[in-house]
Amino acid sequence: MTLAARLTLAQWLSPAFPVGGFAYSQGLEWAIARDEVGTADALAAWMADTLRHGAGRNDTILLCLAVRAGLPDPDLDDLARALAPSRERLEETEAQGAAFAAAAVGLGLAPAPYPVVVGRAARGLDLPLAEVAALWLQAQVTNLVQIAVRLVPLGQSCGQRVLAALHAPILDLAAEAATAGPDALGGAAFRADLGSMQHETMEVRLCRT
Template identity: 55%
Template sequence: MAIRIEQPMDAQIFLTLARWLSPAFPTGGFAFSHGLEAEAAAGRVRDAETARDWLAAVLEHGAGRNDAILLAASWRAANAQEREELADLALALAPGAERARESAAQGAAFAATLERTGEADLPPWPLPVAVGAAARGAGLPLEAVLLAYLQNFAANLATIAVRHVPLGQSAGQGILAGLAPLIARVAAEALRSCPDDLGGCALASDMASLEHETMTTRIFRS
């Protein structure tokens, strides 16, 4: 099901959303591959087709889906205590130490940047929880936030695939274009979700993230 954003967004809201959920926003996402580095090194992700399939699985059945559900729950949360519980849940869902650090470090960087810009004062919650809280405080519409968050998540991993599979820039953009309907569907499902819907089955990427922890030569932190 596609999301329909019924009301036009105010320009300031649109620009804030585009800035916060841009690969240029300093969360340090470029340092984390989500296990993709291990997949490329092993030859399991080796071309545009396998990169697209891997990323689609992560979005639909792995951290993409769970992050979207956590973000929506954080956006709807009534108070900081509810968000603290979501933060604990987000870290508990990580399959290993590196993936836990991936979410925690990016969330802390996101919160620190908003504090320095004077836009929000948040604890260093994991990234989806921090984004949901900040977006609610800034009046950003949840539908649009979910779409932008998932697009940013996919774009970061597609950029890593371009550099390390390696793929051409056009192939990377082709992957993102092809994933647009899936991103819209995952966002729409998250919009109707609650924390009871959390769960996943992206075992290949989870195992790759554990494999990455023992690689002798690594560029990325996950």
């Protein structure tokens, strides 16, 4: 049953699952357009900062709180929305959450911010929480790295090297998030937050955020 649960989680987090992850850059497109992220090293640094101090950390804690039912559902939904640093990021988490709820046939999920609704779906899998969090993070990071591979552009091999370098912080954050309470939420990835705000005003853009 554990293997079947892992396959289900892998399906939910796959790029093929219809939540439109390829369309969301969380402000990374703006940073690339500004030439702030134009190399593999710059991408790795940007991603590491968002993992440790920004949306990567907060979303993973929200996911784990949802799995553990660490807060009443309406409170957790409101908290997730309040943590969105910009209009686009709020639209992103709500649109992906609604798409996930609709695509996860048979679970009876109500639309909610994306990490929250995935966490609620994962309750029934009975997998170790740090494992769920690590696979969630891997999927989110992979999506952003693929956006950089297309837009910088970086080669596929270069993108894979960046992903491999992020395995250690992904595992560290997953372990932390698995036991974190709501008081652990917060961030200081100001450039990424500003990027998500500035992205709203770009005249030419390929991503929705």
